[in-house]
Amino acid sequence: MISETAQAEVLEFGHGSGNLMRVNDLIALNHRAGLRFGSVLLQILPCLFYLLIASQPNTAAASDLAEEFQLALDTFQKQYGFPGATAAYVLRNGTVGIAATGVSDLESKTPMTVQSRMLSASIGKTFVGATAVALAHEGALNLDIPIARWLGKQRWFTRLPNHDAITLRHLLTHTSGLPDHVHLESFATELSHKWREKDNPFPPEALIRFILDLPSLFEAGKGWAYTDTGYILVGLVIEKATLRRYGVGPRQHTVLVL
Numbered sequence: 001m002i003s004e005t006a007q008a009e010v011l012e013f014g015h016g017s018g019n020l021m022r023v024n025d026l027i028a029l030n031h032r033a034g035l036r037f038g039s040v041l042l043q044i045l046p047c048l049f050y051l052l053i054a055s056q057p058n059t060a061a062a063s064d065l066a067e068e069f070q071l072a073l074d075t076f077q078k079q080y081g082f083p084g085a086t087a088a089y090v091l092r093n094g095t096v097g098i099a100a101t102g103v104s105d106l107e108s109k110t111p112m113t114v115q116s117r118m119l120s121a122s123i124g125k126t127f128v129g130a131t132a133v134a135l136a137h138e139g140a141l142n143l144d145i146p147i148a149r150w151l152g153k154q155r156w157f158t159r160l161p162n163h164d165a166i167t168l169r170h171l172l173t174h175t176s177g178l179p180d181h182v183h184l185e186s187f188a189t190e191l192s193h194k195w196r197e198k199d200n201p202f203p204p205e206a207l208i209r210f211i212l213d214l215p216s217l218f219e220a221g222k223g224w225a226y227t228d229t230g231y232i233l234v235g236l237v238i239e240k241a242t243l244r245r246y247g248v249g250p251r252q253h254t255v256l257v258l
Contacts, residue, residue, distance in 0.1 A: 070099040077101040084112035125231050129172050132234055136168075140241045143169040147233065150240040156208065161216035168237060170220050171230040177218045180227040181210035204232050 073087055084102025091097075098114040135141040142149075144167050151157050160166075162177045170176040181187045187210045194201035208229060217225045 066097045066099075069097055070101075073099045073101045084116075086112060086114055086116060086118065088114075122228070128231050128234050128238070131238055132168060132172060135238065135241055141168060141237070143167060143172070147171070147237055150237045151233070154205075156205065156212055159212040160208070161211065161214055162220045165220040166233075167220070168234065171234050171237075173224075174226050174230060175221050175224055176227065176230050177216040177220050177223065177225070178227045178230050178233075179211045179214050179217060180225070181207050181229045184210050186210055204236055207232050 069087070069089065073085065077085065082102065083106055084100070084104055086098065086100045088096065088098045100112045100114045100116065102112050104110050104112045104116045132141060132143070136143050146152075146164065147166050147168060148157065148164065157163055161179065166176045166178070171178075187207075191202075211229050217223065
């Protein structure tokens with residue numbers, strides 16, 4: 001469901017931390033670390049890919065490949081200094097390899113293992129986007145008409161920046177002009193009080209509330225700015241279009257081919 005997805009992204013900021021930093025500092029740190037790690041991945045992935053395509057599909061080579069893959073991942077971890085990572089590959093003959101490096105918790109120094117659970121974070125946006133596009137192909141959604149068609153009757157809708165112009169395509173491509181609730185001081189303050197609650201303290205409309213009545217960053221379609229809030233809105237549109245809770249949609253519309 002949307003609420004569970006939102007909670008997973010919200011709790012990302014407190015995960016694995018015994019002594020919490022101020023939440024707004026964590027948010028800023030998470031953003032900077034994400035940008036840095038993204039650039040690191042752009043350097044690491046081509047090297048791992050080259051290692052895989054150079055391998056030979058036989059038992060001895062598969063064993064050698066697993067060792068080389070592990071060594072490469074360990075080398076990258078030491079070279080770039082990221083806390084830890086897991087990586088996997090599947091060869092054409094069905095051979096599967098998994099490797100882990102570094103630690104899963106910086107404070108306890110718990111080693112990262114191939115069984116370590118990772119937060120999905122914004123990977124969920126891939127499934128949201130795929131579901132929306134699939135529904136558009138089925139005729140249940142239209143990417144290029146205002147989202148007012150599905151959300152216009154919500155009491156808060158007219159308080160949404162650019163509410164009369166935003167389309168699904170704008171939301172999916174981060175060109176809606178909406179602020180991102182994740183980087184607002186009001187969200188950081190409320191999160192600092194609620195992040196330990198067992199039940200999700202931030203259902204979808206509670207997250208949208210943080211950007212209501214704020215000025216838009218730019219006219220819809222006239223710029224680009226990453227916004228998690230936009231994908232919360234996409235999820236609500238999917239629910240309205242399908243008359244189902246969001247969690248049902250991806251399982252029925254998304255096919256992963258490895």
